[in-house]
Amino acid sequence: METVAEKWRILAMNQANLPAEIADLSDETALWEIINEYNWDDGFAVPLAVVRHPKCDRALALRLFWDIDETAQIHHSDEESAIAELYASTAENDPAEFDRIMDYCTTLVEGLRKQTYPRGANRFDTGFFNLEDPSLTDRQRKIRAGKTKFALKNFEEAFLQPEL
Incomplete structure (x- = not known):
């Protein structure tokens, strides 16, 4: 039986299918492992799929906000223009990726702010x-x-x- 990390390495070879594969995961600890293994140079499609997942728990959301990537913190501090400035070249050259970045930040910040992420098995x-x-x-x-x-x-x- 393959572990989530082994499955992740296999799936990482086909980036296009990753968000759909993440949607099929059944628990928050698997989402935690995915984020542990994720290469953020590959974009925001996978992190967006994680923060939108109904099993994304509060601990993982906090970890993403505080430890993994500072983009959501920047968005929190200036929700109007900071991300647009930080990712100006992405907005110009890859508008779809820029939309994913904004959606990731908004989903994560608003989910934490409104306390919509459930308690789960993860701790942070x-x-x-x-x-x-x-x-x-x-x-x-x-x-x-x-x-x-x-x-x-x-x-x-x-x-x-x-x-x-």
């Missing part, structure tokens, strides 16, 4: 809140509290709460 620590974690030292707790207070100036709590 945003590095904010979670001050009661017994593994934190007093110093780590103070740093995390300060970091959280600062982040709340720019992000709604829904983007900061870890999914543990």
Whole structure:
């Protein structure tokens, strides 16, 4: 029996079929593995399929927002023009890919903002809140509290709460 990672490597050889293959996945841990293996130089069709997938859970959405690709964070900070400036050549040379980028950012940011991503099997620590974690030292707790207070100036709590 092949693992999701092995299946992903086989599917990666045929990029055109990947979004359809992702739609057929049945759980959020498989989506997590796909993102682990994904080469972001291949565009946004696969990440868009992941954030649109009904099994994309809150932890994976947070991971995509904070750890994997900063495009959605840039979109969050300036939803009008930042992505258009960052991807100006893509918008000019590959409008379909630019539309996927915008759709990915909008889907991810709005899904987190409106808290539409369900809780699932995946876990992700945003590095904010979670001050009661017994593994934190007093110093780590103070740093995390300060970091959280600062982040709340720019992000709604829904983007900061870890999914543990």
